[in-house]
Amino acid sequence: MKVLMLVAELEDYTIAFVNGVAQHLPVVLGVPKRRYAHLESWFDPAVDLRLLDWPRHRSPANPIFLLKLSQLIRQEAPTLIHLLSNSTLWLNFAAPFWRPIPLVTTVHDVELHPGDADSRTLPRWATELMVRQSGHIVVHGESLRKMVLQRYAKPVDHVHVLSHPSIQRYADFARQRQLTRPQGDDAFRVLLFGRIFAYKGLEHLIRAEAALGETVPNLRITIAGRGDDPWAFRGLMGHPDRYDIRNHFIEDAEVAQLFTDTDIVVLPYTEASQSGVLNLAAAFGKPVVVTDVGELRASVTQNGLGLVVPPGDPQQLAHAIKLLAHGADLRAELGASALAWANGPNAPKAVGAAAASLYRKVVDPCAPS
Known part of the structure; x- marks a missing residue:
């Protein structure tokens, strides 16, 4: 089994989560070079890190980027794709071409925070469309799971809770x-x-x-x-x-x-x-x-x-x-x-084990828990 992960921001979270999963499964991670190049040394050697020329939201280069990204996905042939956030507008247009690979998306915030100027730069329809296109959703708490189930037409067993892993790189x-x-x-x-x-x-x-x-x-x-x-x-x-x-x-x-x-x-x-x-x-x-x-x-x-x-x-x-x-x-x-x-229980390795178990269940619903 091989997981391909994509994310455009959330550097500290991504390092913790991906390093944890990589202790249990092969992981290919695609991220923007401009945001992650200086952080390369913080990734576990087990992570297959791909620093991509990932354009900003308003760049006209996005269609070409999506074409190259889809080619990468075909080359890697992952068992599952996990988007580590639903806040990348252009991935909405590429996701339909990745089928039948299972698509999992993490939703960090079901509702926008008051005064959060960063998140408001993205159209609301873009974040919601990615949730609707994803077969399975990950959230970081039971209350958020309830909010997703109320807001979106998702089966109960397709919305999952994984802990937000501890961010250890600054303590390191x-x-x-x-x-x-x-x-x-x-x-x-x-x-x-x-x-x-x-x-x-x-x-x-x-x-x-x-x-x-x-x-x-x-x-x-x-x-x-x-x-x-x-x-x-x-x-x-x-x-x-x-x-x-x-x-x-x-x-x-x-x-x-x-x-x-x-x-x-x-x-x-x-x-x-x-x-x-x-x-x-x-x-x-x-x-x-x-x-x-x-x-x-x-x-x-x-x-x-x-x-x-x-x-x-x-x-x-x-x-x-x-x-x-x-x-x-x-x-x-x-x-x-x-x-x-x-x-201990919230260390990246522990959260990664829970994520690996979830991925196996998504790929094979009949597999033992």
Whole structure:
């Protein structure tokens, strides 16, 4: 059995997922050269990586690319094709020509996140058409499975749940570079990381900081990622000098240092499906504070990763931050659980085994589970 995977973005997720699957099955991965060439060393040698001249959405070169891609598929003759997201417009026009090869597509977000400017650049019909053309759908949680079943006319046994694997490459980077927290740094560091869009709940974190007052006197909050300008909420900040704002794309070395330095990671989202940041924090053994949206509660409570608070409630968020700031033993317990989860049941190899089992079932429904 051989699986061919295609994806145009989602670099960290792709590395974790594909490396995991490659421990169990032969994998050919096609990705854009412009986005993945500098990441080649992070792929397991078992992955047959193809860096493609993959055009952008608006490029007139897309028809020629689809022709070459379809030729590649015929040459490789995979047993199954897995699209690791449904957010590539032009693949909709090529998918009908790949039949009868089974097509599986991962849907990360059934609904668009509020304020997510990146996702809104793609027409809604394009993401939905790919779901409808795919024989089987993968999602990263039971609530997302229910949403897909309600939205699309898919048989119940054709929508599957696979865990979002832990993102380990930054923790590996930190170990390779022997990164440590600076000596003498006695601050209690809180990190909000990733694309800063409306649904990430930045305003609620800032209100929570103001509500904390002087109860955590050594509090420092780092907001790192491109997107909306956090300083737009300066007027809500209790102590602006507590903030370290990095409103830009964060390179690998900086990501690794940020997660090495922080005490906890906060995800005060007002809406979510699942979160790569959660899986990144776990690989560093960092406790999290998340809101009860999407799959966050299920992931955190079932695996002892951190604390859960209601969305849009700065007071409860402040209470959780204070609890962890003054609870070193609790932080250590949650951090140990997070690391065990990231390196055990949610490690890429473990998720890859579940994916390999799913692929076999798709290809041969009568095969034993």
